[in-house]
Amino acid sequence: MSQDTEYMDARGAAFNNVGRDQINADHVIINPNSLDFKALLNPVPDATYDSIEGVEGCLEGTRLEVIGKIMEWIDGHDDQPICWLNGAAGSGKSAISRTIAGLCEGSDRLGASFFFWRGAGRRSVIAHFISTLAYNLAFSVPEMRQYIEKVLLTDDMIVHRSHERQFRKLIVDPIRSVTRTLQPMVIVVDAIDECNDKTMMANLIGIVARAFQYHRLPLRFFFTSRVEEHILDRFAASPALAATYRVNMHDFDANVDIRTFFRSQFTTIYEQKRRLMRNVPLPWPSESDLDKLVGKSSGSFAFASTLIKFVNDGRDLPHRQLRAGLESHSGLDPLYTQVLQSAPCGPHFTRVFVTIITIKEQLSITGLSCLLQIEGGDVVHALEGVQSIIMVPEDDEQPVRLFHTSLRDFLTTKARSEHLFMNPTICHLSTAADCLAVMTAHDDHDIYESGGLKYAAQSWCHHMLSVINEDGGSNDFFFQNHVIMNKLTNFVSRSFDSWINSIIFHEVAYHILHTLDSLLSVLMVRLLPCISL
Incomplete structure (x- = not known):
């Protein structure tokens, strides 16, 4: 049952069990069993x-x-x-x-x-x-x-x-x-x-x-x-x-605290990986290397935390990973660049990574595999090389999330990410296509209830509207993309009824249809000059 449905049911129960004559303006008389406090507030x-x-x-x-x-x-x-x-x-x-x-x-x-x-x-x-x-x-x-x-x-x-x-x-x-x-x-x-x-x-x-x-x-x-x-x-x-x-x-000067954080975390890594690092002399890192790391952090605990995850991500021995981190420039952007450049790009890496950056709410491994129509193991494998910047939970039902939202800002700002830049227009177009495709593939479902399907039903309009808004007013990018147009046609002809049933069932029809109305309004405004010609 969705939270909105739970709220509606609880609201009805509250008024079936408690009459308004039980409410006194000066003295509140409440039967503790008369209403579902949590469902009504929906925290x-x-x-x-x-x-x-x-x-x-x-x-x-x-x-x-x-x-x-x-x-x-x-x-x-x-x-x-x-x-x-x-x-x-x-x-x-x-x-x-x-x-x-x-x-x-x-x-x-x-x-x-x-x-x-x-x-x-x-x-x-x-x-x-x-x-x-x-x-x-x-x-x-x-x-x-x-x-x-x-x-x-x-x-x-x-x-x-x-x-x-x-x-x-x-x-x-x-x-x-x-x-x-x-x-x-x-x-x-x-x-x-x-x-x-x-x-x-x-x-x-x-x-x-x-x-x-x-x-x-x-x-x-x-x-x-x-x-x-x-x-x-x-x-x-x-x-x-x-x-x-x-x-x-x-x-407030954060350098002393960042130094304390580094020393604590590196000590833990050394203790846990003692067998792998038996030839590494103590103290590790050296005081001079620690000074460099503190300087590179520039007061950013996000940098310090991300660097620790990078050193301990298992792709190489920790002291070698640390050396690579020391060779990067200051700040998170170079660290993000280094992690992404060294990540193994398997067959599903780009799709999985783009989806995580683009979706408007977090999905689990199971939800992502459903949305992208690949196996859960493929999702995990795709993310193995970027676990220093993306949290991949052990439980497939828990959400995958960014360690810090600055990663999204970095990747969608060309001046910062340069060759790693992720064009928001293309990202939203790809995600919209995946949403339409997975709903069409499950056209035998009366209601889309699973995480990935539910997300697709509730978000494809958002991603389509984002494509147009991000595209800066050009119609060509949208209408000349045959892939998205074919997926949209298939969706309307095969899965439209299931989609309507789903958004009604989950009590989100008003918000989604409002987004769809905005999408259609923008399209009509931009198409009018073409039609008049």
Whole structure:
């Protein structure tokens, strides 16, 4: 059953079991068995700081200065309820966020957490951000739950209301209704720049700030992000955000901590591979080599982490891999280039790799094999040489994901990746073709339920629209591609009914048909000049 279907069923059950006459404006009378609290809020389960897909926290003994500054804000600064930690990609913001969340939980001050991740399905959009926070807060502050339940019973569509109304009804009003004195509860929101809904995220920051303008709330919001225009403009332009407590990663020297990280990780590698490295003298690496590595990192923990994975990926002896890493230039881009240039390009490597970079949500090994119509073993084999930059899980049902989203930015920016450049137009065209092909190949299915088929049904319109948008207005690339046109024709003639049934069954018809309408509108506008001729 899909989450949206689960939500609809739970909503109906709530009103079958509880009449509106049971709700009193002054006193909430709730039968705990009367509604499915989780299904109605529909939280994002893997967005919390301690989820199985979460990032690791800081290595013990590192980032103490920046963590201390943030904890100082949490313990005081009542006039600054919002903190914004900003810094460059790979500077370790998410690791710090996880450490802060863990420290707050240890002192019973963690209200909720949400870690955005680009390309990770519901973690990359804002749709259930507020309801996820409300769900977590109901457990952190149990007295809030009855008030949130009252909202769900009086307005069963609250999770589809405006963000301002959701925030007020699900968070502000319930926490103001708690009678006991609360120490400020911290809400950790990591990587808001990873949210695809940029305009809505900027607006949401303003909504949070205005709530603190009008109410004295026992809450602290801790945001992290890269300095991107839509976020910077919001923090700079809004009077409500003038008192934001700002922490800039550039103000903290990370070199000592990166050196500590390197030494710890290389010691572990040496211990694990002692037999392979018995002729390598200690200390390994040498102090001079360690100095070079720290310099190459330029304050980037993403570089340090990726280099460790590269050294330990098993393609060669660790000390030889390290030597290759030392010969690269500074920063992640040369390291990405080195990994990709040395990766064995088997028969399925390009298709698998392009798909992982292009798809809008993560798929498992099983899902990718279905979408690409190849064996799961082929997917794993294709990725064996790039496991230092792509996480390949042991479980075929767990998602394959990038270690850092900067890899996607690198590959789709020609000035950075040069000969490794992946043209987004071609990538989306290839993925759209795969989506259409796999649905046509399974035209005997009434509903597409498996991961790869389900993704194809829900995303082919998105990839087709992306082809046109990325193509910069040219019709030739799209219409003169006979492969995609043939696949589209076959899909419409053989699998259209199954597709319609699937998107209706999974409760996503409105959003997908909206994308299809946008696709058709763009095509009509661009075809009109040709038709008039």
